Amino acid sequence: MSQPYQVSGRRAIIGTSVGIAIAPYDGIDTDELTSAADMALYAAKGTNGGTFCFFTTELRDEASRTAVLGDRLRDAVDRDDLTLAYQPLVDPITNEVRCFEALLRWHDAEQGVISPTQFIPIAENDDLIIRIGDMALRQACIDAMAWPDNIKVAVNVSAKQFVRAGFRNTIAAALEVSGLSPSRLELEITESVFVGDLETVDAIFRDLKKLGVRLSLDDFGTGYSSLGYLKHGHFDKLKIDQSFVRGCTENGDTNPAIITAIVALAKALGMETVAEGVEAMDELDLVKQRGADLVQGYIYSQALPQEEVLAQVSNGAMKVTPNGPPRHRSDRISIFRKVGLIHEDHYYQVILRNLSKSGARISGLAGVPVGTDVVLDLGHGQLVVSKVVNASESSQGLQFETTL
Known part of the structure; x- marks a missing residue:
């Protein structure tokens, strides 16, 4: 179907x-x-x-919580309680900020900070997302006017906003009121806008390009991915989804090849690329080496309030020094169970302490030197070729030859 x-x-x-x-x-x-x-x-x-x-009964409880949160969100929108924070997109060669992405923030008086992953889906279930999106667009354009002219602002656009009649006029009004040059405004659009009538979508894209704004395809490679969208969208920028960046330096991971292919495709089509969600130095080195034009993620900065942005761009430019862990570490789960360890012709019983896609920590053996090649027996026929990469008196950290 x-x-x-x-x-x-x-x-x-x-x-x-x-x-x-x-x-x-x-x-x-x-x-x-x-x-x-x-x-x-x-x-x-x-x-x-x-x-x-x-x-399930949990669904009924969740529906009740969602309804309450939805009511609070409508009140927050009426009171203008939602604010914007700005995360920098940085040139990894010069460490200069080229753009800020406007991100919604909500601090509720009773519940404290509420994540966008909680309230955005609620807003998208009705037309509330249009009110929120229009507010974010207007405020982002006003805020960007206080930045240096060489720094752009990127604003997320929901599918409901995009296909609404008069969307172009909404963009034009925000630019006129703020005085922002259209070339400094980037609209971040996800692939969900292409589900439906492509002729209508094409017409909207043409109108936006005539207006002079820039178009960015967000989370490229996920959702309804199709290379045909690049032809229809007239995009200036591709944002490589963070799922391709996360763990891209692990042994046997195919994500580096995917990143290389996306960058090559974008360059052939005259588009910039942004690597999203970069958090560790090894990830930064990889996406830089693979040719990503811009990098976004905690390796450079979390989203900043407008006041802090203004303080940092007061000299006319903004440079950010990357700061993060040397290596990405896969999410680990704590475990305490017996497993097998094979070394040469010997089979040992050890305790598995924690486990991730790329490694594990075991205990129960003493004096195992770093660099020892072993095979971890997780049971049910699952054998993992591993190497001891760190060791204490009675525990060892293992790195898997290939990810689980």
Whole structure:
């Protein structure tokens, strides 16, 4: 059902998600069952769709929490409580800031700081995202006018904003009120805008390009990825999704090849590239070596309030020194169980202390030197070729030859 098809000569795509409720466990009458199935349906859609989900009582509790948070969000928008913070996009060769991405922040009086990952999906379920998006656009343009002329501002645009009638006029009004040059405004758009009528989307892109603003394709390589979007979008910039950056220096990881291919494609099409989510020095070195034009992530800076941005650009330019751990460390889970360790012709019982995709820590052996080649037996036939990379009297850190 997800395959594209033609309706009146136009391309259309329909996704399928299914919510399931079972009587009598999830409800007795039609209203109860329909409500339960609807909650399950929204849970299925929340995983990017194309799947099914059974109703659970946790979904009802989550729906209640979401409804309360949605009410608080509407009040916050009415009171103008949402603010913007700006994360720099940095030239990795010169360490100069070329652009700031405007990111929404919400500090609730009762619940404290609420993550955008919590409130943005709620806003996107109705037209509230349009109000929030328009506010962010206006304020970002006003704030950027106080920066040096060589620093751009990037603003995220939701699919609902993008396809709304009069979106071009909204952009033009924000530029006129602020006085910002169109060439300093970048609109960050995700691939979700291409789900639907491509002729309408093409027309919107053409209008925006005539206006003189820059277009950036966010999270490239995820979602509804298609090289055809690059032709339709008229983009100036590709943002390499952080899922390709995270762990890109681990042995056996294919992400470096993907990053190289995206950079080469972008350069061939005359586009800039941004590596998102860079946090460690080894990741920075890799994306720089592979040719990424700009880098964004905690390796340079978290998002900053406007006051701090102004303090740092007061001399007309802003340089940021990269600061982060030497190497990316994969997420580890703490474990305490017996596993096997093979060295030459010997088999030992050891304790597995923690485990990640790229390594592990074990204990139970003494005097194992760094550099020793071993095979870790995780059970059920899973053997992992490893090397001891650090050691204490009774524990050893292992690096896997290939990631799990």
